[in-house]
Amino acid sequence: MSGYESPYVPGWDCHGLPIELGVEKQLLDQKRDKSSVPIVELRQMCRDYATKYINIQKEQFQRLEVFGDWDNRYATMDASYVASIVRELGRTSKAGYLYKGNKPVYWCPTDATALAEAEIEYADKKSPSIYVKFDLSKEALAHFPELKKISESEGAIFGRP
Structure with missing residues (x-):
């Protein structure tokens, strides 16, 4: 509406648990154990599974007349997409922004x-906790000027006037 195209x-x-679970279901239907499938074959199965559903969803969106650049769509499994991530990771590293730290890897x-x-x-957790509100004396408030400002503005919540 402002004269700009978006x-x-x-x-x-194309990465993640839903695709892996879909492939595992296919393997179960074929009475195959996931651990016996070579990793290269398993990855190809995941790519095939993702491609199948990309095509289904693309067709459905087009039937709904969703306007988009369908000829230039992207998928995180495309070689060009992966290459751009690797390129940016290289630039980030070269600029010195990468560091080694600790972060957990959640595993199912x-x-x-x-x-x-x-x-x-x-899971929801019930924890025995208690919240207690104490009035602060003028002497205590004198040591914490920021609390004094709050107590004055909020009607002496933190202390007696």
């Missing part, structure tokens, strides 16, 4: 795969 370039994330023992942080679900 073309929609459709894209698909059932599915024998790494999990993204968004895939982590925590």
Whole structure:
């Protein structure tokens, strides 16, 4: 509306647990054990699975008349996409922005795969905690000027006037 174009370039994330689980289901249907499948074959199965659903979703979006640059779509498994990530990682490293630190890798023992942080679900936990509000004396407030400002502006929440 402001005279600028913002073309929609459709894209698909082709890595992660949903694709792995879909391939595992296929293996179960074929009565094959995932651990007996060579990794190269397993990765190709994942690529084939992702490609199948990219094509299905692309066709469905086009039937819904979603306007997009369908001829130049992207997928995270495309060689050009992976190459651009490696290139940027190289630039980041060359600029000195990479560092070695500690960060946990979440692992699902059932599915024998790494999990993204968004895939982590925590059970509700009840914890015995108590919140206690104490009035602060004028002497205590004198040691913390920032609390004094708050107490004055919020009607002496932190102390008696």
